[in-house]
Amino acid sequence: QKEVEQNSGPLSVPEGAIASLNCTYSDRGSQSFFWYRQYSGKSPELIMFIYSNGDKEDGRFTAQLNKASQYVSLLIRDSQPSDSATYLCAVEIEGTSYGKLTFGQGTILTVHP
Amino acid sequence: GAVVSQHPSWVICKSGTSVKIECRSLDFQATTMFWYRQFPKQSLMLMATSNEGSKATYEQGVEKDKFLINHASLTLSTLTVTSAHPEDSSFYICSASGTGKNIQYFGAGTRLSVL
Numbered sequence: 001q002k003e004v005e006q007n008s009g010p011l012s013v014p015e016g017a018i019a020s021l022n023c024t025y026s027d028r029g030s031q032s033f034f035w036y037r038q039y040s041g042k043s044p045e046l047i048m049f050i051y052s053n054g055d056k057e058d059g060r061f062t063a064q065l066n067k068a069s070q071y072v073s074l075l076i077r078d079s080q081p082s083d084s085a086t087y088l089c090a091v092e093i094e095g096t097s098y099g100k101l102t103f104g105q106g107t108i109l110t111v112h113p
Numbered sequence: 114g115a116v117v118s119q120h121p122s123w124v125i126c127k128s129g130t131s132v133k134i135e136c137r138s139l140d141f142q143a144t145t146m147f148w149y150r151q152f153p154k155q156s157l158m159l160m161a162t163s164n165e166g167s168k169a170t171y172e173q174g175v176e177k178d179k180f181l182i183n184h185a186s187l188t189l190s191t192l193t194v195t196s197a198h199p200e201d202s203s204f205y206i207c208s209a210s211g212t213g214k215n216i217q218y219f220g221a222g223t224r225l226s227v228l
Contacts, residue, residue, distance in 0.1 A: 032215060034216070034217075036219075042221070042222070043119075043206045043219040043220060043221050043222040044157070044206075044219050045219065046216060046217075046218065046219075049214070049216055088156065088157070090217075092215060098144075098145040098162055098164065098210070098215075099145060099210050099215030099216075099217065100147070100159070100162060101147075101159075101217060103156050103157045104156065105155070105156045106156055
């Protein structure tokens, strides 16, 4: 069983719409959750991190965490074609001292004009 | 802030040669650095975790004698692929953490092609 699961997509949304990306994880003790964006041929870049239940907003991005359901999501409002990329959900592995992460397989997002 | 520099960005080498990849944290002290490998259309696979001044911890299935990792200072880690073969061709990415929140910041990656 995979530890971090994402729908690989592709998820296609029109420009200006809300894109909703979802991630579930298996380790109930996980405390830290991260969303990275990866453009084709490039390395991941951090979008947001969230530690507590609830929502965290940063500009057009909102991360949502529900530890009881072991579910974390990323909402992108007013989606732009430049948001087209693969979005990686990462979960910190409980019990590791150094912030080791497990990554999901990524969701491919396409925003079409 | 939190800039990680990785060099080279692209390297082509002959089978049997060794290749060294450098990863530097430019504006923070990286207590921990991570090395990943990514094959086309796949997610990141962690190869090893390195802490400054100590031996790297390798993930299961990663040959430590083939992928040599050195983390001699708080700003520099190196990955050496020894006796590279075509199956080692991949995208190698380092990340560094040390800002106090266990956030990993990634280098730009190194695309290795072994002929």
